[in-house]
Amino acid sequence: GIQVEQSPPDLILQEGANSTLRCNFSDSVNNLQWFHQNPWGQLINLFYIPSGTKQNGRLSATTVATERYSLLYISSSQTTDSGVYFCAVEGWGGYQKVTFGIGTKLQVIP
């Protein structure tokens, strides 16, 4: 199956700083999502981005499918951005299960 690697595993930021989270995957994918898991455990959809670039407020994401990676940019970070960020991919060909990376744990300090 597809392997998903996320980096860095842990990140501590001062409030207001910018950051880039990376997701590498081992094979071509049909779909890719970024999630934020808040401290209460809920997974919030950030982006559905199999290719290209999308922006939503202070967050943006870019997926370069041909090179098998995706980047999540967080600008002007806030304490509410703290939590774990997951990348999840789905392969091609019939029904393919979604594979999750193990996440990047982000802590934003005031």
Next chain:
Amino acid sequence: DGGITQSPKYLFRKEGQNVTLSCEQNLNHDAMYWYRQDPGQGLRLIYYSQIVNDFQKGDIAEGYSVSREKKESFPLTVTSAQKNPTAFYLCASNPRGRAGELFFGEGSRLTVL
């Protein structure tokens, strides 16, 4: 508002007891999923169902059972055969034609005493 509702949020169980976690969605999604999350880990697929009255095993189905009698509902039973049931359980669904776009409930945290 449309969404996915999981209950209970917290559950304690004695060893040897079965427990059922509820998952209900009003998004009119065809496919539903159960994932398990352990501390510091990603999510692992337990079971999934693409249509009513049909479901398939995921990567870690042993010790779990499901049913899909209604489109809106996909309950998960954690049986006494599951050796390490303490975990965070997440239910998800996705819309037709967007197989990789998952929407999640708030999760159920199960602790076996």
